[in-house]
């Protein structure tokens with residue numbers, strides 16, 4: 657059926673400026689790492705993307721290697737764009753990245769100019785786009801000078817193949833260096849994409865201060881710890897079809913009795929506040945104004961809807977934050 661976006665799609669989402677840039681992103685963005693590959697159900701993926709757009713989620717995050725097979729999430733997204741979303745292209749922020757293993761040989765991963773430029777061209781082709789909004793170096797390359805990686809990003813922006821440059825998975829020191837090189841090239845680093853959740857707080861000490869000082873935004877991936885911070889595993893069972901059941905990036909063996917105790921304690925706090933665990937986990941990240949957006953995944957429109965409820969919920973009170981800290985510290 658042909659798609660027409662909801663008239664009131666911007667009524668309930670909130671938007672935050674990315675660092676000191678002029679670009680605003682929704683408090684919740686949708687990532688296509690899982691659930692949108694060539695082996696996944698296309699219709700469910702399409703419904704999830706369109707439900708997101710209808711709810712004001714105007715930022716979709718991809719990477720060259722998302723699938724499986726690698727590249728297929730961009731093909732899926734390209735199909736959704738072509739059939740449904742292209743009339744709204746100017747309302748949408750599409751990001752993609754290069755850094756991980758994509759093709760054979762010495763130019764198929766990491767941070768060389770050769771790889772980054774070829775990879776973005778291939779991503780654009782798969783998505784049927786002339787430009788992406790944000791292009792990221794997906795991980796720092798220990799063997800390529802940062803000057804080379806950052807110059808490639810800056811050139812990509814100058815050529816109009818991306819509107820903004822970003823970095824991902826750089827630590828505090830590496831970020832300061834990358835941001836400074838980019839600034840020297842006249843292309844500010846828009847945003848840093850990092851892992852952050854109630855179960856993974858490394859950025860608080862190492863990175864957030866650097867980003868704030870530099871005026872770079874921060875978008876947090878795996879905010880639900882790949883599903884652990886939801887109702888999915890609370891009773892200790894591994895539901896069929898869940899990410900843990902596939903034993904890939906989320907191992908079923910990581911769901912230990914100690915972790916379950918923590919998750920259930922967090923769930924109690926969520927319930928007391930009239931929230932679900934997933935919306936508590938998202939709202940907790942949004943407590944920090946240095947965070948631009950929370951980058952969630954969802955394998956169905958129902959999951960998306962539950963997660964989006966975080967936006968309209970009241971901010972976490974001092975009491976709630978204290979209780980949460982006592983569990984996750």
Ligand code: NDP
Nearest residue numbers: 687688689877878879880881882883886898899952953955
């Ligand atoms: P999340 O922590 O949000 O995990 C998403 C998964 O959790 C879903 O696919 C689903 O898994 C489960 N889930 C989500 N909501 C619910 C719910 N309400 N109830 C029950 N289960 C739920 O994020 P991801 O790990 O998927 O990462 C999000 C995005 O971040 C990626 O798509 C990607 O764009 C980006 N990313 C970037 C990285 C980088 O290196 N830059 C690395 C990793 C991710 P299921 O139903 O299958 O169990």
